[in-house]
Amino acid sequence: MAKKKPIAIIVHGGAGPDSDHIHENRKGYEQGLQAAVDAGYEKLEKGGNAVDAVEAAVKTLEDNPLFNAGRGSALNANGEVEMDAAIMRGSDQSSGAVALIRNIRNPISLAKAVMLNTKYRFLGDMGALEYAKKIDIRMEPSSYFITEHQFDAFSKKREEEFTSSDRIGKEQLNARMHGTVGAVALDRDGLLAAATSTGGTENKKMGRIGDSCIIGVGCYAKNQTCAISGTGDGELLIKNIIAYDISALMEYKGMSLQQACEEVVLKRTNPDEGDVGVIGVDKEGNIALVFNSERMHRAWKTSGRSHGFRIYKDK
Template identity: 40%
Template structure:
């Protein structure tokens, strides 16, 4: 039996501290803790890494505080289009859905695609029909909408009208949730889910459902889930790049992750972050913005969550 580990993120570019009330910050950190505990419960009883990351992401999809599922971003037409993926490092099996408008928990649909086995990705109405046919919960668009997302969409449209979109805060632009895990059997897995970025073009697909970009897992190397401007994560194939640096250059997970997020993304002047875990249970969580919602738990049951530079220890109860 090997050690086990779990790390999650709720998106980089978290809001300036004054943008939310203390009660809202507490609620967001509470939901990070709930996500960690859901995934940890799977790992502690000897469950699989892929089940752990799925459990953690479902909690964040159900929370209004993150850009996935309930609380997802709105596109240019004020429509939610949801993306998600999941990958099993043991077999390299993967599943993804993109541009869904109705799936309550996109990560569950991605898992169903993985288990179906005939494809890796399903898009748009076909993804919605696939999920519904397999008994997954579907919702009307109103379920996903929160007042904060409406405000963010209005803010981004105002930036576009004024030609100041480059000055928009990271929180006005995008966000993602994700999880990575190592289980007691030595297997790795990763999952990512998002609503994309606020005011995104109709039909735009980011990196979150793209295997090797926003999500990647390979046993013996690492599992990665990213957050940031997806177009650049796709171009740099970020998840696979971290794994490749480890496998071919011999870099450790923290060095490889920091190289990609801090150095490779720097010329593009875009917000980026990720969580990763290696085959020994070492966790990395680099980001180049003011903050990143993130958390991790050790096999001893020590829970930690953070939004900015401060890290808060939680009880394992």
């Protein structure tokens, strides 16, 4: 009897500094991570493809108000929600991304629709919203996305560094208050996929686009190497083209997934510049979870019986 090919799903709920809010809601975060992994793994276990698995996992996190994506998105300097997301398929490097979108319950599903059903790779702002309406992507009123925690964070930030949105500069853009969600998966057919979604940073300048929706930065997938989803300080991830760099080290230097992730996150990235974290899986089902920050919400499940969830560094 032929041995079944491996399957794997890994999710993250953001990397960055620790906070009282995380400690107060640790159980909820852990349950949310587990639910996301289970949603993705169920797709894989039933023979589903990696693209559908990462979408299912990320949608679960977007629907959870504890995570900074979808319903739990951060508020920009105008007190509004602007969301970004991207998804990529490893077999042919097809991808879809959306930026600066509002009222879309699950931005990752819109990004997937862009990938599968249009000739484009990236839609933003009102154009993305108009497309979502045409294909009946589920929408919600603005109030749905504004959670008590994010409103409190927004209010506190405004009090600390009050400024109009057109005067926000580098200090505000690089504020160490951020969050992202993401997933990577390997299915029975050896297909890799990656997806990332975010609500951005608290009090960000209106129109700011971060790393999450940029292919090769927020996510990347190539069957011959790996699938990667990144998180942390967006401008730093963009500067270092994090996700693609990991794949390139594997392809051109023959590094393992773990070696490539450690090289990019722990050696090539200056921790003084900000937080970076990645999750990854390769074509053999090996997984990697590497970060330079105080914590990275993460969970994983593989057919090799490896499973678990963590928020802080392993003891």
